[in-house]
Amino acid sequence: MIKVIIIGSGNVAQHLIAAFQDSQNLGSEIELVQVFSRQTTNLSHLLDYDKITDDWNTLAEADLYIIAVSDDAIADVSSQLPFKNRLVVHTSGSVSLNALDDNNRKGVFYPLQTFSKNKAVDFKTIPICLESENATDFQLLDKVAKAISDKVSAINSEQRKALHVAAVFVNNFVNHLYEIGSEICQEHQVPFEILKPLIAETADKIMVLTPEEAQTGPAKRNDTATIEAHEAFLSNENYLTIYKTLTQSIQHNGKKL
Amino acid sequence: MIKVIIIGSGNVAQHLIAAFQDSQNLGSEIELVQVFSRQTTNLSHLLDYDKITDDWNTLAEADLYIIAVSDDAIADVSSQLPFKNRLVVHTSGSVSLNALDDNNRKGVFYPLQTFSKNKAVDFKTIPICLESENATDFQLLDKVAKAISDKVSAINSEQRKALHVAAVFVNNFVNHLYEIGSEICQEHQVPFEILKPLIAETADKIMVLTPEEAQTGPAKRNDTATIEAHEAFLSNENYLTIYKTLTQSIQHNGKKL
Numbered sequence: 001m002i003k004v005i006i007i008g009s010g011n012v013a014q015h016l017i018a019a020f021q022d023s024q025n026l027g028s029e030i031e032l033v034q035v036f037s038r039q040t041t042n043l044s045h046l047l048d049y050d051k052i053t054d055d056w057n058t059l060a061e062a063d064l065y066i067i068a069v070s071d072d073a074i075a076d077v078s079s080q081l082p083f084k085n086r087l088v089v090h091t092s093g094s095v096s097l098n099a100l101d102d103n104n105r106k107g108v109f110y111p112l113q114t115f116s117k118n119k120a121v122d123f124k125t126i127p128i129c130l131e132s133e134n135a136t137d138f139q140l141l142d143k144v145a146k147a148i149s150d151k152v153s154a155i156n157s158e159q160r161k162a163l164h165v166a167a168v169f170v171n172n173f174v175n176h177l178y179e180i181g182s183e184i185c186q187e188h189q190v191p192f193e194i195l196k197p198l199i200a201e202t203a204d205k206i207m208v209l210t211p212e213e214a215q216t217g218p219a220k221r222n223d224t225a226t227i228e229a230h231e232a233f234l235s236n237e238n239y240l241t242i243y244k245t246l247t248q249s250i251q252h253n254g255k256k257l
Numbered sequence: 258m259i260k261v262i263i264i265g266s267g268n269v270a271q272h273l274i275a276a277f278q279d280s281q282n283l284g285s286e287i288e289l290v291q292v293f294s295r296q297t298t299n300l301s302h303l304l305d306y307d308k309i310t311d312d313w314n315t316l317a318e319a320d321l322y323i324i325a326v327s328d329d330a331i332a333d334v335s336s337q338l339p340f341k342n343r344l345v346v347h348t349s350g351s352v353s354l355n356a357l358d359d360n361n362r363k364g365v366f367y368p369l370q371t372f373s374k375n376k377a378v379d380f381k382t383i384p385i386c387l388e389s390e391n392a393t394d395f396q397l398l399d400k401v402a403k404a405i406s407d408k409v410s411a412i413n414s415e416q417r418k419a420l421h422v423a424a425v426f427v428n429n430f431v432n433h434l435y436e437i438g439s440e441i442c443q444e445h446q447v448p449f450e451i452l453k454p455l456i457a458e459t460a461d462k463i464m465v466l467t468p469e470e471a472q473t474g475p476a477k478r479n480d481t482a483t484i485e486a487h488e489a490f491l492s493n494e495n496y497l498t499i500y501k502t503l504t505q506s507i508q509h510n511g512k513k514l
Contacts, residue, residue, distance in 0.1 A: 009260055063288050071483065094475075112451060114458055114473055119465060121458065127451045153451060162445035163452070165487050166438040169496075170452055171459045172474030173503045174431045179468035179510065181423040188419035194369060194384045194410060195420070195427055196464060201371055201378065202428045203460035207453060208376060211436035217429030218351075226328065226351050230422050238506055239426075245502050246430045249495055253436065 001031040002144060005060060007077060008068035011035035011115040012091050016068055017046050019123035019148040028147040034060045050108050064144060066091060066109055067100075075099045081135070087137050093164035097131055097157050107132035108143055110160060114171050123148050129155035129163065180239055212253075219250035258288045259401060262317060264334060265325035266294035268372040269348050273325055274303050276380035276405040285404040313339050321401060323348060324357075324368055332356045339464045344394050352422035353414050354388055364389040364398055367417060368406070369430050380405050386412035391496065437496055469510075476507035 004020060013035070020032040033051070037043055040052045051108060053059065059082060067077050068091045077100040078088055088100055089107035100106040108131040113121060125237040130152060132138040138154065145152040155163065178199065182192045205214040218226040227236055227247055234240040261277060263270055270292070277289040293316060294300055296310045298371060310316065324334050325348045335345055335358040345357055345465055346364035357363040365388040370378060386404040387409060389395040395411065402409040408487070412420065435456065439449040462471040475483035491497040 002295050050445050087501070094486065108493075111370055112464065113455055114471075114474075116466065116471070118464065119462060127454060129451070151451070151454070153448075155447065155451075159445050159447045160513075161486075163447050164443050165500075166264055166447075166452060166489055167439040167455055168474055168476075168487060168500075169434045169441070170456050172437040172472070172476060172507070173434050174456075174459050175463070175468055175509050176470050176476075176510075177426045177431050177434070178463050179472065180506075181427040182468050183421050184423040184426070188416050189412075190412065190416045190420050190423075194386070194408070195423055196414075197384060197408070198370055198424055199427050199431075199460050199463055202280070202431050203456050205371070205373065205376060206432070206435050206456055207371065211439050214371075214373065214432050215429070216373075216432075217425055217435065219425075219429060219433075223328070229418075230425060233418055233422055238509060242430075242502055242506060243422075243425075246433055246501055249437075249499060249505055250433050252440065252495060253433075 001025060001029055002064065002140065003031050003033045003060075003062040003065060004064045004144060005034045005062040006032065006066045006068055007036045009035070009039050009042035010068065010070065010112065011117060013037070013068035014043070014046060014117075015090070015115050015121065015123065016066065016111070016148075017043070022123070022140060023044075023147045030144055030147040033062055056080060059083075063087065064089065071095050075101070078104070087132075087140065089132075089141065093129075093167065097133070105133060105137055107137055108155075108157075108160065109141060109145065110155070112163060112167060112256075124150050127151040127153060129153055129160055131156055131160065138164065177242075180242065183236075184239070215250065215253075217250070219247040222251065258286055258320065259397065260290045260317075260319040261321045261323065261401060262286050262291045262293065262319040263289065263323045264293045266292070266296050266299035267325065267327070269368065270294070270325035271300070271303060271374075272372050272378065272380065273323065273348070273368070273405075274300070275391065278303075279380070280404045287401055287404040289295055290319055294404070313337060316340075320397060321346065322361075330353050332358070335361070344389075344397065346389075346398065350386075350417060350424065354390070355414075362390060362394055364394055365412075365417065366398060366412075367412070368404065369420060369424060381407050384408040385408060386410055386417055388413055388417065405450060434499075437499065472507065472510075474507070476504040479508065 040054050043052050065088045071092050073216040074090045084103045086104050088104040093110050097106050109128040111126050113126040128149045130141045185192045297311050300309050313404050317363040322345045328349050331347045340496040342361045343361050345367040354363050367386040368383050385406045387398045442449045
């Protein structure tokens with residue numbers, strides 16, 4: 001058995017705990033032996049009490065320690081670990097491998113997904129991006145990751161940085177555009193529900209077409225009359241700025257081709 | 258039977274033709290009697306030749322004429338119709354009801370979805386936004402729309418304008434952010450595939466959470482260090498402008514709450 005310990009009790013930690021327990025129930029060779037957390041009560045619904053500790057001195061021995069805490073706590077937590085030369089990874093998209101303390105062997109175990117407390121996800125479909133300092137550690141990370149996901153990739157720190165920035169565009173910024181769409185609907189007494197099939201289809205198209213192939217709309221076809229009508233319609237200065245910025249960017253892309 | 262004629266042979270026209278034919282096969286009381294198009298060859302895979310015409314003089318009689326042509330051709334096409342006082346609608350999100358010629362009774366039959374030639378859609382799930390000048394015409398439009406869709410709403414011209422602008426944000430602009438994400442991946446030799454589960458989940462979340470509840474990321478949590486690292490990473494001036502504009506907009510929204 002490969003013994004794993006998770007450190008943390010936030011969203012990512014909780015989803016990882018659930019995923020490892022599911023894989024254990026299906027007979028995988030990965031064993032989640034313990035979880036460390038300052039807030040042990042966060043975890044009582046997920047784990048037996050004897051598997052949770054908030055005391056570094058009672059930390060068990062394991063083949064892999066996964067630090068799933070907020071980005072700015074990673075360096076500090078990794079420096080508090082009461083041992084040396086073991087494999088320690090963090091789960092962040094934006095933190096360098098070298099943020100981890102030099103006392104231990106370093107790695108990254110980054111599940112690229114948006115996790116919400118109130119929405120379950122199928123971990124098998126979540127890409128896990130792995131990085132390590134040496135090949136033996138990579139093999140172990142690969143085994144552990146494949147126990148919970150069907151989409152495991154080797155991604156170095158520079159690539160991971162690119163992925164994280166790209167993820168901000170396709171997740172955080174996209175969701176913000178949903179919010180603007182919802183606010184425009186609210187202002188004009190139209191149910192946002194009417195836009196939901198369009199939102200679903202927009203994401204769905206990208207599974208089979210490239211974004212270039214899928215692009216439609218007034219900016220793409222240089223429909224100046226519609227663009228001007230939309231700009232006149234938008235009374236919110238902020239939305240207008242976003243409308244103009246993204247319209248110009250689409251037109252610019254078109255010219256490039 | 259309610260007799261319907263479609264004028265046009267583009268994406269929307271073709272999807273409507275297929276939807277009406279499906280509903281006819283299932284025994285609905287709507288009959289697609291004819292399609293008018295200058296480019297009759299566009300339709301030969303969809304319809305028997307005797308149902309297609311490119312000659313205004315052979316246009317059949319019907320209860321409803323649906324003009325599914327490009328926005329700037331609507332006024333012109335509607336003025337060429339060789340009859341008076343019949344019900345004529347267009348299918349555009351951004352064109353006013355009054356763009357239609359005064360010779361006939363006016364209406365709008367706007368299916369709010371993004372149509373691609375190479376991707377089938379289930380018309381039943383597509384919202385259709387209806388508008389008419391009088392209640393009798395509305396009842397007829399409602400019957401026709403409900404034969405092909407489960408999501409039919411009365412939407413006036415002002416609301417439709419708002420929906421169309423909102424649709425640009427949640428579809429055209431969202432797709433452009435996918436394109437930027439894809440280009441960032443390409444530049445750094447990361448497969449865009451890794452982002453697809455995130456794209457799917459981002460859209461999926463909106464079906465059960467409000468956009469406000471679903472918002473995450475460095476802008477939302479005011480994580481200045483990550484924002485600065487991302488800005489330093491983006492060498493493309495255009496992407497940097499979009500990053501800054503949308504980050505500020507998310508932060509501004511946060512303060513409003």
